[in-house]
Amino acid sequence: MTQQAIEALAADREALLKIGAGLSDAEWGSESGCPGWSVQDVVAHLGALYWAVVDPSTLPEVATLPTERAQEVVVEQRRSWSSTQVLGDYESVSTRALAALEGLADQEFEVPLGDLGTYPASVISSAFAFDHLLHIRSDLFAPRGPLTGPPPPSDELHLGPALDWVEAALPQQNAAALAGLRAGVEIDLHGPGARLLRLGPGEAASPGEAASRVRSETTAFVRWITQRTTWDAAGVEWAGHEGDLAITRSLRVF
Helix, strand or coil, X not given: CHHHHHHHHHHHHHHHHHHHHCCCHHXXXXXXXXXXXXXXXXXHHHHHHHHHHHCHHHCCCCCCCXXXXXXXXXXXXXXXXXXXXXXXXXXXXXXXXXXXXXXXXXXXXXXXXHHHXXXXXXXXXXXXXXXXXXXXXXXXXXXXXXXXXXCCCCCHHHHHHHHHHHHHHHHHHCHHHHXXXXXXXXXXEECCCCEEEEECCCCCCCCCCCCEEEEEEHHHHHXXXXXXXXXXXXXXXXXXXXXXXXXXXXXXCX
């Protein structure tokens, strides 16, 4: 799936550059769907993530910090930049980063990502595709974000790699919560990138045999698995053990 992730990132790169070129100063400074971050901060964050691939020495030393705090430090370093600098930096570094990520397609060495877990190198491009899908569509555009008009598409090209990342990251990033499941939970995802996820003691069971079942549209799943919406608001359907369902509601992927 690495090539699909690269294609999704290339498409989102073009979309973000076009979006940024059309923003007013007020829109750049408006509050995004990420609490405490402006639209400009979100774009600065996406550029900084690419620098972590191309040349980490350009970023503040944050290796000992939890991921969320580390990202705050990196974004804070760029707050004195103009929107033109932020967009130009993203345009430049993204070209180099996409080439570097494509070079990881056949690599299976392990990449430690601090408190986010450790992953095969070939999965890293999917993490970037996930981040772009989420931040552009859910944090820049309404209803969470300030930008109006249609966001870039959430289609098979973009959702496939994003959900690949969720599948890889969810068990590592939620190990303590998942250990509390009494029985298996089946998450039936429909729409672009559709798939069936199985969690807990019954994860190896045949489809339909899990004690608890959750059904969600894929774009809604990306929002609720990152705690950007609730099951009720996302139109999620569920049945089964209330304790296990409560744990499933609390899961979060970065």
